[in-house]
Every structure is written in structure tokens, then in C-alpha cells.
Amino acid sequence: MKDKSLFTTAKTARLNSHSPYSKFKVGAAVQMTDGKIYAGCNVENANYAGSICAERSAILNAISNGAKPPIKNICVVVDEKNLWPPCGDCRQVISEFSDKKTKITCANLQGKEKSYTIDQLLPEAFDKSFLIK
Secondary structure, three states: OOHHHHHHHHHHOOOOOOOOOOOOEEEEEEEEEEEEEEEEOOOOOOOOHEEOOOHHHHHHHHHHHHOOEEEEEEEEEOOOOOOOOOOOOHHOOOOOOOOOOOEEEEEEEEOOOOOOOOOHHHOOOHHHHHHHO
């Protein structure tokens, strides 16, 4: 990864994960177009459908702190051999706060990584272009 600060922020956020059920810790960091970086981690509760993924946590953190879309870069870090791309819910949220240039990187603590565009992760996304005329 060219900019290690995004990876480091996501890796550090992972340590704050609240994952008592799955023990699956995930950290994410989003960099907005102004260059500021915001972190997030997964937060579980007994109702898994009500849990928040790290990617959404980081995006909500950015927006809550006044950041304006689009996201420039997002990095998701796990401690697994295989890389874990964002889930469907996160892909939808990422698409709504991104543009065609947003880079999504999935990485693990062993140094493996893969990058995507939102079109690769969620082709034909239902996004604001359908709603805003």
C-alpha cells in the first residue's frame, strides 16, 4: 500500500473492535478528498443484523465529524489468511459516499492486500444517481 497511514489507522482501529460473539476483529479507515482520515471498527451485539461493520463505522465517523463525500480511499484490515472484501451492506454504503475514483483496499496483518473500485465490488449499484435528478 502506497500510503501506510491509512493501513496503520485501520490496523489500530481494529484493536477497538467490540466482537464478543464472533471474535472477528475488523478495522477500517477512510480518507476523504480533503486528506483527513477517519477510523472505525466493527461493533457487534446479540442481534447480528443490528451490528455495525468497520467500514460503515469509519464512514459514519467521517460524516459525523463534518467530512464531505466523496471518499478518496478506504482500507479494511483483518487478521485472517484470506482477504475479506466488504459485505453487501458496506458495499452499498461505500457506493453512496464514493465516486468512480474511490479506491477500496482489503488487507491483512500478514501484508497481503487487494484493491478495487466500487464498480468492481458493486456493479450497477443503487446509488444517489437514481434518486437525485
